[in-house]
Amino acid sequence: MRNNQPSFLHGALVGLLLTIPLISSFFLANQVVGLPYVPFDLFEWLSRVLPGSLVSFGIDTMVKILTLFSISVREASKPAEILMALGQFTAIGIVMCALFYSVLRRWQTARKNDLVGMILGGIAGIVFLLISFQVGKYSTSPEISAVWVLLLFILWGVSMQWSYQKLILKEIPQAVPSEAAGPSFEMQQVDRRKFLVMLGGASAVITVIGAGLGSLINQEPQQTAAGGGAESGAIDLQTPQSQTVTLPARPGAVEPVPGTRPEYTPLEDHYRIDINLTPPQIDGATWRLPVQGLVNSPLKLNLNSFYLQHFGEPMHQFVTLACISNAIAGDLVSTTRWTGVPLQRILDQTSPLVSAKYLNIESADGFHESVPLEMIRSDERIMLTYLWDGQPLLPKHGYPVRIYIPDRYGMKQPKWITNFELNSTEQTGYWVERGWDSIAQMKATSVIDVVGVDEVIQRGDQEYIPVGGIARAGARGISKVEVQVDDGDWQEAQLRTPLSGLTWVLWRFEWPFAAGEHTFSVRCYDGSGAMQITESHPPHPSGATGLHEVTANI
Numbered sequence: 001m002r003n004n005q006p007s008f009l010h011g012a013l014v015g016l017l018l019t020i021p022l023i024s025s026f027f028l029a030n031q032v033v034g035l036p037y038v039p040f041d042l043f044e045w046l047s048r049v050l051p052g053s054l055v056s057f058g059i060d061t062m063v064k065i066l067t068l069f070s071i072s073v074r075e076a077s078k079p080a081e082i083l084m085a086l087g088q089f090t091a092i093g094i095v096m097c098a099l100f101y102s103v104l105r106r107w108q109t110a111r112k113n114d115l116v117g118m119i120l121g122g123i124a125g126i127v128f129l130l131i132s133f134q135v136g137k138y139s140t141s142p143e144i145s146a147v148w149v150l151l152l153f154i155l156w157g158v159s160m161q162w163s164y165q166k167l168i169l170k171e172i173p174q175a176v177p178s179e180a181a182g183p184s185f186e187m188q189q190v191d192r193r194k195f196l197v198m199l200g201g202a203s204a205v206i207t208v209i210g211a212g213l214g215s216l217i218n219q220e221p222q223q224t225a226a227g228g229g230a231e232s233g234a235i236d237l238q239t240p241q242s243q244t245v246t247l248p249a250r251p252g253a254v255e256p257v258p259g260t261r262p263e264y265t266p267l268e269d270h271y272r273i274d275i276n277l278t279p280p281q282i283d284g285a286t287w288r289l290p291v292q293g294l295v296n297s298p299l300k301l302n303l304n305s306f307y308l309q310h311f312g313e314p315m316h317q318f319v320t321l322a323c324i325s326n327a328i329a330g331d332l333v334s335t336t337r338w339t340g341v342p343l344q345r346i347l348d349q350t351s352p353l354v355s356a357k358y359l360n361i362e363s364a365d366g367f368h369e370s371v372p373l374e375m376i377r378s379d380e381r382i383m384l385t386y387l388w389d390g391q392p393l394l395p396k397h398g399y400p401v402r403i404y405i406p407d408r409y410g411m412k413q414p415k416w417i418t419n420f421e422l423n424s425t426e427q428t429g430y431w432v433e434r435g436w437d438s439i440a441q442m443k444a445t446s447v448i449d450v451v452g453v454d455e456v457i458q459r460g461d462q463e464y465i466p467v468g469g470i471a472r473a474g475a476r477g478i479s480k481v482e483v484q485v486d487d488g489d490w491q492e493a494q495l496r497t498p499l500s501g502l503t504w505v506l507w508r509f510e511w512p513f514a515a516g517e518h519t520f521s522v523r524c525y526d527g528s529g530a531m532q533i534t535e536s537h538p539p540h541p542s543g544a545t546g547l548h549e550v551t552a553n554i
């Protein structure tokens with residue numbers, strides 16, 4: 001007997017056609033009113049609860065694939081993660097619907113009871129809602145979020161079952177018993193196809209509307225710097241600083257070779273790395289930062305604490321920040337001007353108890369780190385930062401405040417800080433728990449940005465090709481950069497005066513022209529004269545090392 005029930009594969013197809021508009025509806029409501037974006041929440045939640053080695057492996061693989069295709073990791077890593085998140089959620093939808101159809105095929109009672117799809121949708125809704133609450137960075141009230149998420153999932157479940165009914169080939173009472181079974185069955189096959197096409201059409205329409213409207217509206221997070229109207233006094237906190245930062249004048253400084261990356265990264269180009277698909281959205285007006293734990297007088301900071309200078313004059317520092325996952329010549333490194341107040345000034349006001357040894361830091365996204373108080377006491381440059389490039393931190397870069405710790409990779413430096421707790425014990429950092437270096441001191445590295453084959457310099461009757469790039473060693477500075485061409489001697493490059501002792505150094509080397517194919521290598525020495533590690537090692541677990549080489553045909 002031919003089976004008139006829809007198959008596992010029909011289920012998979014319907015799952016696809018129903019899950020995509022589900023995603024787009026979540027997206028639209030998220031953009032318009034900030035309701036939970038369930039597919040993203042699932043991805044973020046998994047990346048937090050799965051074992052660190054697995055997550056690191058996933059990130060590594062992604063970076064490798066992007067690098068293999070010469071795609072900028074800085075630009076593509078978030079989009080790639082977003083694709084993975086959407087793909088993952090769609091796959092779950094497909095599998096669930098396919099399994100559901102298999103069950104319905106075998107289980108007639110369920111098939112006849114319309115409530116089954118609703119119940120399935122409801123259960124999925126509850127599970128995903130709990131996940132969303134776990135990730136929990138939404139501004140809408142939990143009740144409204146709950147109603148919305150449950151409603152959509154129930155609708156999704158009901159649609160699955162309804163589609164199932166539509167796809168059944170009905171036993172039509174036969175007028176002419178013998179022959180009619182064939183053609184009628186085929187006509188119904190045509191109806192089945194028509195239904196699927198119609199479902200596909202509806203799915204496409206909802207998807208396009210949701211995605212289109214959603215991206216048009218794109219709810220921009222609140223970016224005012226105000227700190228609690230009542231207490232604040234009438235001060236315009238919107239533009240606390242001039243919008244443009246003046247770089248230090250360095251008359252006579254070595255000129256960068258054209259093609260070297262900008263010494264000061266335009267803010268919109270600053271790399272971004274964090275455990276979120278969408279940054280936590282913190283309302284600056286209601287944001288409070290408790291400083292508590294083993295202290296005599298706990299504090300509660302708000303943005304006015306900084307704008308009204310409760311802790312004195314702000315400090316400006318040009319800083320090169322880098323991600324520990326960055327490959328030697330990778331683009332997860334950028335430079336801007338950080339403004340904040342030394343953390344020690346804040347801690348002083350709390351009169352810490354002698355038993356307090358660590359500052360444990362918590363962030364809105366569940367990220368956390370710990371800094372020894374000893375380190376904060378001995379280093380004035382450790383600061384609570386609220387401006388980048390003279391402007392309030394962008395939401396993706398940690399608005400309203402983040403910490404700065406010299407000489408450490410980004411993984412030690414939380415953004416979106418929501419709690420400071422002084423404690424006698426250290427709370428192991430987020431990435432440290434996941435197998436990365438607990439100190440995470442920045443490695444000395446140097447990179448060739450450009451071999452200036454089109455920038456030939458004529459001096460006397462000798463032609464030179466300028467070669468340029470960066471060298472950095474955290475807060476230790478760079479004392480020397482050397483370049484080697486082919487198997488020649490290492491020769492000293494010229495160093496451009498850096499923006500500060502905390503930034504990269506641009507270097508320049510003029511190489512006496514010789515036609516043919518040549519390999520250029522670079523190495524650097526930090527401020528204490530220690531040479532960078534030349535042995536190649538991948539980023540995990542303490543930051544990449546090795547020589548950067550570029551081959552050019554001249």
Ligand SMILES: Nc1nc2c(c(=O)[nH]1)N[C@H]1C(S)=C(S)[C@@H](COP(=O)(O)O)O[C@H]1N2
Pocket residue numbers: 270271272273274275276321322323324363364365367368396397398409410411412413414415416
């Ligand atoms: N709250 C929070 N802070 C965080 C992270 C994070 O995931 N969450 N990532 C860290 C890492 S790994 C890096 S490299 C830097 C990157 O800062 P940026 O994105 O502003 O360049 O932020 C750090 N601070």
Ligand SMILES: [Mo]
Pocket residue numbers: 273322323324325410411
């Ligand atoms: Mo990082």
